[in-house]
Amino acid sequence: MSQLPIDLKGSSFTLPVLHLHHTDPSAVRQALQEKVSRAPDFLNNAAVIVDVTVLTREVNWHQMQKAILSTGLFIVGISGCQDAQLKNIIIRSGLPVLNAGQMHTAIKHNMTPAGLSSKTRIIFSPVRSGQQVYAENSDLVIINSISEGAEVLADGNIHIYGMMRGRALAGANGDENCQIFCTNLCAELISIAGHYWIMDQIPSEFIGLASRLYLQDGVLTIKKLN
Structure with missing residues (x-):
């Protein structure tokens, strides 16, 4: 048994990525509600990564975050943020901004040297x-x-x-x-x-x-x- 009160270990999880293509929180909320209603077993209370590649500081992030959460989804991280001011706003809202390049590198390191194992x-x-x-x-x-x-x-x-x-x-x-x-x-x-x-x-x-x-x-x- 470990003498430490906690252990911090790496792991991997499969999470859906929500790609935002619209800056209007109401439009995003409506589209998400339709998706959740069509796949409730998959999306109800689901943890998601939100990709904000197309968003800029002009978006009302607090309203966007509220719109996403109102559909029952849980945001666990943000990816694709290209705008420094928007990044600061997101961080202040309590969410981590993930580096897609680092995520991809981590995935590759978790794989065997030859790619996938030959064992099925x-x-x-x-x-x-x-x-x-x-x-x-x-x-x-x-x-x-x-x-x-x-x-x-x-x-x-x-x-x-x-x-x-x-x-x-x-x-x-x-x-x-x-x-x-x-x-x-x-x-x-x-x-x-x-x-x-x-x-x-x-x-x-x-x-x-x-x-x-x-x-x-x-x-x-x-x-x-x-």
């Missing part, structure tokens, strides 16, 4: 509601079904040989080359390197079919598996 994590049992399975620095293979309310994550690709009703997040460390393969797609949410679709965004003609999902020019793309 294989799960044979069903992944039930409330459970989470994470394959760090590797691909993930599920040879069973994933229930609604369950979540599977991998830094690499995800292969699901069964009914997929839960959430699948591939490329959790930001690798946009990762893909998701599924024999029966009925997912609550599909995400690759932070680019995601909730169920009603998945093209209806692919529901229940064997499908492959990947990013093409930064856009989530889906094709049928032959």
